[in-house]
Amino acid sequence: MASIFSRIIAGEIPSYKVAEDERHYAFLDINPLSEGHTLVVPKKEIDYIFDLSDDDFAALQLFAKRVAKAQLRAIPCKRIASAVIGMEVPHAHIHLVPIVCEGDLDFKAKKKELTPERMKEIANAIAAEFK
Numbered sequence: 193m194a195s196i197f198s199r200i201i202a203g204e205i206p207s208y209k210v211a212e213d214e215r216h217y218a219f220l221d222i223n224p225l226s227e228g229h230t231l232v233v234p235k236k237e238i239d240y241i242f243d244l245s246d247d248d249f250a251a252l253q254l255f256a257k258r259v260a261k262a263q264l265r266a267i268p269c270k271r272i273a274s275a276v277i278g279m280e281v282p283h284a285h286i287h288l289v290p291i292v293c294e295g296d297l298d299f300k301a302k303k304k305e306l307t308p309e310r311m312k313e314i315a316n317a318i319a320a321e322f323k
Contacts, residue, residue: 195283197233208315211262211322215248216255220315221287223303228267228290228314232256233283241276241284256286262321263290267314273297 200207201217208220210230221229234252238244244252260272269290275297276286291297306314 195237196281197231197283197285198237201233201235208311210315210318211255211259213255215251218255218259218288220311222311224289224306225299225301226267226269226290226296226304227306227310228263228269228318229304230259230263230288230318232259232286232288238284239278239282241278241286244284252284252286256288258322259318260288262318262323263288265321266317275299 194202196205199205200219209217210220211218215235216232217235218230218232221231232252232255234244234248236248238248241249241252256274260274263269263272267290270292273289273291273296274286275289277299278285289297
């Protein structure tokens with residue numbers, strides 16, 4: 193059975209897409225730590241990020257870097273934190289989280305509640321900066 197991320201990539205489940213290329217897909221986390229919290233995934237369904245081939249791993253990181261630079265231009269923050277946890281969904285993914293201080297990267301913290309309109313606004317702002 194396809195992972196939830198594969199179903200999002202296929203368009204079976206809606207998402208707030210911020211970037212895409214032939215091998216990767218980036219979309220807003222629906223339970224964000226901060227505005228602009230984005231998930232970056234390979235389109236190839238691999239459970240564990242370190243099981244990706246060297247080429248696929250490098251390409252995913254380079255794509256994530258481009259997304260992070262777009263986030264920095266679109267979201268008021270000091271840095272974009274990158275985290276690989278990968279326990280909740282069996283599909284390799286990178287969390288890119290806009291932060292002002294290190295304490296902002298706390299996955300146990302209460303998640304932000306954003307309206308669909310605000311999520312769309314944020315996704316569009318990041319997508320417009322993606323190069």
